[in-house]
Amino acid sequence: MKANSQLRVTVWLCVILAMIQEQPSEARVRDLCTVQPSTNGLCVPSTLGIYFDVETQHCRFLGCGNKRLFGSLEDCEKICNNARHVKRRNRSGGNEAIN
DSSP: OHHHHHHHHHHHHHHHHHHHHHSOOHHHHHHHTTBOOBOOSOOOTTTEEEEEETTTTEEEEEEEOOOOSSSSHHHHHHHHTSHHHHHHHHHHTSOOOBO
């Protein structure tokens, strides 16, 4: 029975650590909104990505293999059009992009 309890604790610790690593820090969230899609490589539905277009200030499906930065268009819009991020972009000039 003791081994079973230890296994449960180990599994829960792994789940918690995975959740913590999934939570992007403030700086990483900002960076996600400046990553532009790759136009290199083979584009197939599984590599089609969602990215934030700094020129239109909206999220779009495009590009190949951006590692699925956002789970959905709604997630992208919620993060990148958050009032705090918009204010920072406007303060810093806004149109810098990371390729």
